[in-house]
Amino acid sequence: MSMVMESPGSRQLLPVSCDVAVVGAGLSGALVARRLAEEDLTVAVLEAGEVAGGATGHGGGLALLGTPESYVALSAREGEARARHIWEYTRRNLDILTSLAASVGIAVRRVGSLRLVREGAAAEQLQQSVSLLTEAGFSARLEDATELDMLVGLRTSEDMAFDPVALTQALLAHPHISVQTNTEVKSIEPEGDELGVWARRQYLRTRAVVLAGGAHVVHLNHTLAQGMKVWPVQAVDCICSEAVPIPLVLSEGRVLLQNWEGRQQLTAWSASPAEGPGSLLAQTAEWFCPQATMLERYSGWFVQSRDSLPLVGELPGLPRVYAVSGLGPWGMSWVFVAVEQLLALMLHNEDPGLLSLKRVWEP
Ligand SMILES: Cc1cc2nc3c(=O)[nH]c(=O)nc-3n(C[C@H](O)[C@H](O)[C@H](O)COP(=O)(O)OP(=O)(O)OC[C@H]3O[C@@H](n4cnc5c(N)ncnc54)[C@H](O)[C@@H]3O)c2cc1C
The missing domain is CATH 3.30.70 (Alpha-Beta Plaits)
Structure with missing residues (x-):
């Protein structure tokens, strides 16, 4: 049985030791915690504020196919093969969302989306994007948008809507997960074969740490801040x-x-x-x-x-301290696949490939 200590004002008991400590109880932290708990690991989630009180609680839960910039611009910048690979990741993201939400009883609606433009040059780009997307195996079509006082729109049908707060709460409801709110992590120090996690008035020993602190994670690690x-x-x-x-x-x-x-x-x-x-x-x-x-x-x-893709991996000089970060403004289009890559690294030592955070310090 693991020892526990009680903190003033805490909602749950924080274990003195656990297999993995997750910093942040937004959607990314909840996903990591759930997947690890399902592997029979004990997980402590430390949250500075409230569960889903960060971006997760303020976003609309629209998980879109693709990235914000037009596919033609993405292909010009990254090359066609890499652009296709990036969109495939976001499609995989939607597949994971669908099966995961079903497994915890949260509704997901397939709502589609319409990317609108008002000017001729942008409409031409949209047309080119539709051709490239079709060639790459994605279903996208051009639609007249004059009813919306716009010129045309690029229509995709796979985009999903869901309640990110409900999903976060459902993921955290697992007997192997303890959640400690109002507990801001201040530092993480290597201690022999383990790691010490220092929060205000609290201390935890663990075998691994995952930083899932959203926009605030830059305060905890210099390498992440640089990237x-x-x-x-x-x-x-x-x-x-x-x-x-x-x-x-x-x-x-x-x-x-x-x-x-x-x-x-x-x-x-x-x-x-x-x-x-x-x-x-x-x-x-x-x-x-x-x-x-x-x-x-x-x-x-x-x-x-800097290249608009999430950063996933182990931090340099800090063995067994991992991060899933930089999800960007379309974070719901990435969070499920980014966490999948992180878990493949943590559990099976598989490289996160395109999302690897090594690209911050390696050319
Ligand atoms: C207003 C708004 C609308 C959005 N709409 C969409 C949308 O429609 N579609 C879409 O794809 N994306 C959208 N996004 C982006 C998306 O919401 C985020 O990418 C996603 O929620 C990020 O989840 P997260 O778990 O990484 O971060 P967060 O939800 O921010 O969670 C991080 C948590 O970590 C905690 N934390 C930070 N530092 C520490 C520390 N040192 N110790 C302990 N805890 C700490 C924070 O308190 C926070 O609760 C939107 C974002 C915002 C802000």
Whole structure:
């Protein structure tokens, strides 16, 4: 039987030792914890705030196929083979989401999405993207979008919507997982063959640590901080007179508009100091729902690697300290497949390939 100690104000007992400590109780931390618990390992999840209180609790739970930039731009930058590989990862992500959500009784809806453009040059790019995607084996088609006061849209059908908070909570409900909220991890130190995890007024010994701290993970590790950019994101929940017919993707993937539990959720992110997410939100709201009643507004941050793909792997100089990070503004399109890669590394020593965080320090 493992020893436990009680912390003031804690909701559960934090074990003194465990097989793996996971830093962060967002969707990525919950996924890691669940998969490890299913391998009969004991897992302690340490969370600075509340379960799903970070980006997971403020995102709309739209898991899209592909990446924000157009497929033609991605192919030009990465080459066609790598672009296809990247989109295949996001399709695999949707497959994992479907089976995992079913296994814990959480509903997932196949909602599809429409990437809209308003100008002729962008419409031409979209047309080229459709041709390349079709050649690469993806189902995508061009649709007239004049009813939405846009020119055309690229329609995909595999995109999914789900409740990320409910999924996070369901994943954490496992007898091998203990969750400690209001426990911010301050440092991780190698101690012989084990690791010491120091949180405020608390200490834990473990065989391995996984950093799944979302945007805040840059404060815990210098290597991760070096490999990442931090960008602002804003979301508003509102009620509009007309619901959108399908989740809409605008401004080259920087704006998402979707119906969510009887409301419309509008999310925008910016990777440019010149154009903050606030102005993108305002433009889109003016365009689609000028009479909207605002219910809630959220401002936060997300981290993205320099090549926009997640970072998965073991940290240099810190054996058995792993990270899943840099999920970016379309984190739901990556989190399931990124965690799958991380678990393959931790349990079977398989290289995370395209997602390996070695690319931060290796050319
Ligand atoms: C407003 C908004 C809308 C979004 N909408 C979408 C969308 O529609 N589709 C999509 O694909 N993506 C979307 N995203 C992105 C997506 O939500 C994130 O990529 C995803 O939720 C990240 O999950 P995570 O578990 O890595 O991070 P988080 O959910 O942020 O979880 C990290 C947790 O770690 C904790 N933590 C951090 N540091 C420490 C520490 N030192 N000690 C202990 N705990 C710590 C934090 O408190 C937090 O709870 C959105 C993001 C935002 C902010």
